[in-house]
Amino acid sequence: MPSKKARLFITDEADQNIADTYSWYEDQQVGLGDRFREVLRGKLDVVTSNPLLYQNVHGSIRRCKLSPFPYGIYFRVKSNEVRVLSVVGFKRHPKRWKGG
Numbered sequence: 001m002p003s004k005k006a007r008l009f010i011t012d013e014a015d016q017n018i019a020d021t022y023s024w025y026e027d028q029q030v031g032l033g034d035r036f037r038e039v040l041r042g043k044l045d046v047v048t049s050n051p052l053l054y055q056n057v058h059g060s061i062r063r064c065k066l067s068p069f070p071y072g073i074y075f076r077v078k079s080n081e082v083r084v085l086s087v088v089g090f091k092r093h094p095k096r097w098k099g100g
Contacts, residue, residue: 005048006082014073017087021071039066040087043073051077061085 010018018040026033047054047064054062057074064073066087074086 004080006051006077006080008044008048008082008084010084011086014084014086021087021089036066036069036071039069040073044084047073047075048082051075051082 022033025036043064054064057063060076070090075082075084
């Protein structure tokens with residue numbers, strides 16, 4: 001029997017990270033922002049299907065890499081919910097994703 005997907009909750013900060021990153025990639029090359037969102041949607045689908053697949057990187061915060069983009073989805077799992085705290089580049093300061 002297939003497992004039930006976790007409920008996805010994206011914080012305001014993560015939502016802003018996604019919008020900013022989309023805009024930045026679109027400014028670099030038209031369509032690249034759309035590719036970023038496509039990869040993000042696919043990874044979020046995997047994360048909500050099997051959130052414990054990803055390692056803890058700080059306390060209870062887990063990270064999913066957005067390859068080929070140098071970004072990570074930082075999230076917490078609580079009960080049947082995946083709470084996305086931040087979507088940031090690997091070069092960004094860790095305080096950007098440790099706060100939520």
